Amino acid sequence: MVSLLGLEKFAQDQLSQGHHTFRLFLITDDVVPLRLTLRLQEGFHSHDFHGEIIGEGSGVKKTVFSFVRDGVPFCSETVVLCSCGSDQFFAGDAESFIDDFCEEGVVVGCCASCENNQVILEYS
Numbered sequence: 001m002v003s004l005l006g007l008e009k010f011a012q013d014q015l016s017q018g019h020h021t022f023r024l025f026l027i028t029d030d031v032v033p034l035r036l037t038l039r040l041q042e043g044f045h046s047h048d049f050h051g052e053i054i055g056e057g058s059g060v061k062k063t064v065f066s067f068v069r070d071g072v073p074f075c076s077e078t079v080v081l082c083s084c085g086s087d088q089f090f091a092g093d094a095e096s097f098i099d100d101f102c103e104e105g106v107v108v109g110c111c112a113s114c115e116n117n118q119v120i121l122e123y124s
């Protein structure tokens with residue numbers, strides 16, 4: 001079993017200042033690795049994310065992360081892959097807050113195969 005505490009620390013290490021949160025992506029009551037599909041909307045550019053992440057596992061498919069803008073078409077869809085070739089991740093997002101204002105955030109994943117922690121998405 002991979003260390004989810006390690007993943008939380010890895011996520012928070014990507015963020016600079018402020019109060020940090022962490023949320024593990026869960027689509028069932030059990031913690032299972034997910035296949036993640038990153039769907040971007042038109043107009044996306046680095047650090048200004050709009051789109052969503054779909055998680056699939058245990059026969060369930062759900063949106064686990066979403067900053068969707070109404071009426072904007074989706075322009076790309078990518079399955080997140082580890083450098084080892086696996087598409088199974090324990091994943092979650094962390095955000096840093098200063099005075100209740102979200103400064104920046106990161107989506108991270110721990111590969112279920114090689115257990116490498118990696119940044120999937122950064123936004124601010």
Ligand SMILES: [Zn+2]
Binds near residue numbers: 083084085112113114
């Ligand atoms: Zn891997």
